[in-house]
Amino acid sequence: MKRRSLGEGALAAALIQAIGPDALAQGGPSAGGWATAWAASVQGPYPVGNPSAQPDQRFLFPEPAEGARDQTLRLVLRPSIWGQRARLRFSNAFGTRPLVLDGVYAGLHLGGAAVVPGTNRPVIFGGSPSVTIPPGGQAWSDPVDLPFAAEPASPLLMGRKLAVSFHVAGASGPMTWHAKALQNSFGTAPGAGAKGAEEGEGSFPFSTASWFFLDALDMAAPAGTPVIVCLGDSITDGTASTMNGDDRWPDVLARRLDAQQPNRVAVVNAGIGGNQVVGPAEYGPDKPFPGGPSALSRLDRDVISLSGVTTVIWLEGTNDFSRNGNASLEAVRGGMQEGVRRLRAGIPGVRVIGATVTSALGSTSAAHGHKEQDDNRRALNAFMRDGNLFDAVVDFDRPTLDSASGGLKPEMVPESTTGGPGDKLHPNRAGYLAMGSAIDPAAVLPARR
Template identity: 85%
Template sequence: MDRRTLGQGAAALALAQALAPGLGAQPAGAENWVTSWAGSVQGPYPVGNPSAQPDQSFIFPDPAEGARDQTLRLVVRPSIWGRRARLRFSNAFGTRPLVLDGVHVGLQHGGAALVPGTNRPVRFDGAEGVTIPPGGQAWSDPVDLPFAAEPDSPLLMGRKLAVSLHVATASGPMTWHAKALQTSYSTPPGAGAKGAEEGEGSFPFPTASWFFLDALDMSAPAGTPVIVGFGDSITDGTASTMNGDDRWPDVLARRLNAAMGNRVAVVNAGIGGNQVVGPAQYGPDRPFPGGPSALARLERDVISLSGVTTVVWLEGTNDFSRNGNATLEAVRDGMREGVRRLRERIPGVRVVGATVTPALGSTSAAHGHAEQDEKRKALNAFIREGGLFDAVVDFDRATLDPATGGLKREMVPDSTTGGAGDKLHPNRAGYLAMGSSIEPAAVLPARR
């Protein structure tokens, strides 16, 4: 990174502080729930696009039966901290009632081990468990987090929570988020409820996906901005670093936290393979690796989240792939409809369009062809000039090699597995450039 880039970064952070005055200090007013982490759901397992997935046959020997009398310990990184939290669990793509009990939340020490004394039980309307019907979801009761009694402490930045949940009976088809890029853990089937344990001995098996948990709220001062990254694998983070928190929303979150401290949340609502308008149908009996279309999941994955102030929408490359075969007109119309719904359902929301990154020459069979690139360029022109969005972030400009029309060379090798890369998904260098290119003025609420 050269001096010019460093100077631009310092100027951007100064601008962030100017745009959001007072967010760095603790207000005396009321607190609200704000989304601190999200994992958009798809399913049922194993249909999806996980990255760096270990062998799951020891955890889920029969996907049709799902999890059975076992405990999952899911590791998540809150974007913002509060003294209290609440959790949302989903059975959106299940076909049987999901019975959960023995739910706990604690501060991760390392692996599946917790920091001693931090594990706390989670209740549901005062009960130790909850049954979620097929297609349903459930919020937990608020749970106090004594270890976050000083949520503004910089020592909490980047720390991770471990959410343990016992699936009491055979779950059947499992609602999941395939591409966590974060190692979580499981007991064997039939091991019983182990969530109260702070050690890791009961959790021998790793997974690179999240199951059933799809949102985490923290209590935060009223007016805390919540920025949602909405899109496909290039928001989900394919080819970034496993356990490295190197997706572009992570980079943006760290930049804003450096400027404002614990006063802004950035959450990820990407699904690898997602499309704006396809597939036409989706469900447990009609699964698709990329999850339900952006329009079909907008309510659950964005609108229903707590405290959303900004949505950054990066999508379209999969619509134009050989898997999608959508017309430019269909994707433009889909974006218009999505923006209309967002503004209708979230008064005052700021909707930011992100230009689609290049894929020309990709080694992926469905991507990299000339027709896809022509449609991408036309969609980017619409995003930049069509007047639909409140602001634009130019990821195309940040990643394009003008000499080849594809990704810059240094952004091609795969950071997740160390492979050659597919010339479709940016690596850590690419995501860093994308997250660093966003002007805070584009994504923060306007000064009042």
Template identity: 75%
Template sequence: MRLVAALLVAMSLATPAGAQGWATSWAASVQGPYPTGNPSAQPDQRFAFPDPARGASDQTLRLVLRPSLWGREVRLRFSNAFGTRPLTLDGVQIGLQLGGATLVPGSNQPVRFAGRDSLTLPPGDSAWSDPVALAFVPEAGAGTMQGRKLAVSLHVAGESGPMTWHAKALQTSYATPPGAGSVGHEEGEGAFPFSTASWFFLDALDVRAPAGTPVVLCFGDSITDGTASTLNGDDRWPDVLNRRLVARFGNRVAVVNAGIGGNQIAGPAEYSPQRPFPGGPAAGQRLERDVLSLSGVTTVVWLEGINDFSRNGNAEVGTVQAAMRDTVARLRAGVPGVRVIGATVTSALGTEGQAHGFREQDEKRSALNDFIRNGGVFDAVIDFDAATLDPATGGLRPEMVPDSTTGGPGDRLHPNRAGYLAMGNSIDLGALLPGLR
């Protein structure tokens, strides 16, 4: 259950001692169906998923994820949001990753759904699992698990059909060959020869935490999703923010990434399995699923807009400003008391051979940034533009251009690890979570 105004940090003082609630600790905003999307550093998927129309077929996926907040009890949300036929999952397990697809011995345990071993999701639906007690998390000091990664194994019974996914995981996960059956109970990696840099069907993880635990949700496009950061390096700016909060407050704050590569504020006007778009549904179209339905959200940081002004978006500034204002109003209505922080959009000037980087786009970006800073829509502003701008060129600072994952020249649109580090370090923690001590 999503808490409302009582989730504000200052209100936590009025919460009865020992009261617990769900807090989202990790999420992966869904899109699709596969292969529509913008993955990064993706291995060849032909052997794991030979036919996208058939999807996964009697095979097991082992999805690796890093919680930002740890607890001894978790639940998982599975999604068939962009499927076109019922999806049946069984043999779902959760364990602690040792390395690759191998689990820490003895950590793997089953996940159930209303007491059953399987879950069938109609097209468009999602569902939470039953709570799972993680025996491997210490009774005292769940924060000692910070930085560790979970492995969620799931078996697709029969054929999934078109697959709901999150394209740009920048985290290696694993798959068996089609027809391999349910092998999620196995701790070793021998059954999982194929790798993927995407997440499928799984879109959120909650942990049981003290009521009022702050949950900071980072909403946006590829620059929040982490394009050009380091594969498996956890170098996105929300990751940097998470580490700063852990250093300051310990295991007391969650940071959730709700970015989708290529996402827009105002477009596309329509999104469906029959008419998908690589950047996923527009911000307002996905607000309920990716923000409002998550648990315990107290603060939203919104960084988005550059794609609206690309040659793919072609939006007018006024259209984007109106869509941003409307989405913030819906957000405040859906989560009373939520703190909404606007982040200025970073430069794409000088990008070559793409839909970005031209002068008119940069002029629109500057106008949107002025609206974010001075429009009175947000509770506070994070100036990512100032943290990354090279005054001499109007583009990204030179050291922030080379791509971190591939070692290539970079695209002058996505900051690399150095850029994301500067962005994450530029955030005023006091403005982000006023009152937290």
């Protein structure tokens, strides 16, 4: 796909074409439906995964096999769009016991573990304050009103975060989680009971850099609101980006779109650190893998079942070609062909965008950086550019590639999470900024029907 950049006027025109002038004229959600505003692809059970900047979890979860025990978690997340009503999806996908949740609340995040006073709203399930989710299952909450979001497009809500609190009754057993949140959330001590109604932070002494059980958030939105799902591995999940900084490449894309038409396009992250297109062959509570289930095996849960999806941007392949993956080029190409077929069958009219894989040549990671991996990466990128599989191609390779070394540009190597030297595999904030800025909105927004 030939690259072109859009100025502000052209970007606005692309948004108007995608959404329609009538929807853009509305000040808030109308008769429409649900749009996914945030997601966290699940893996498990805890602690198998690849978290970043994780605090010591011994006091929050003393016995990992027992999981959470009679305690309240307060998860902090940033919706891509706001609505006057929301609903939450909780997952026990990789649990082995029934998960009992009660005391569920959602409020505007203030800072630390505190909620803005007066915004904390109770969340119910089928009219009940509690829900039991069987092993392998999931549950949607009833819609909950968000009075503080009465004007969803208000600049005062842009970038604000939601605090979702819930009490785990009894012991959860093995926990379904998303390891790499790159966002601090909070928890009470085990045995502390239900504390979600409290808006202060006194009951939440412990922190975590992961999300547990909660895997999707919907907002009420006008009909036709585009939802862009970014499917991938750690380079989509945001490894080496800024802790609590929301500067992964999907975040950069979301802000670009939001700056032109506030609250009109949702961009959600379906990345898992270490993920592969075709591996592992088996995955479950008894056979966990740090990179989570393969992209192919999680498409239904992490993409197709989400609300209002119009576009999928797929960036993956690095881990398949690593020494841990050892997949052939043919297997990954075939996996992408199968994945695109399933996405189009599962979401009629969806746009599927391929994203070229960034270089890991010279990486300090033992599993990455070798010549064979780079040869396969370049061949996969050529297939994406010329194979006519995707509706369009986003080129992340060109803006991040150092032509002299064949690896990442030097300024994109030092990692932004803890200030380390970087691994020459994961771009830092500068790299993700370049990637998110390289996306042509006209390529990823659906044409107006």
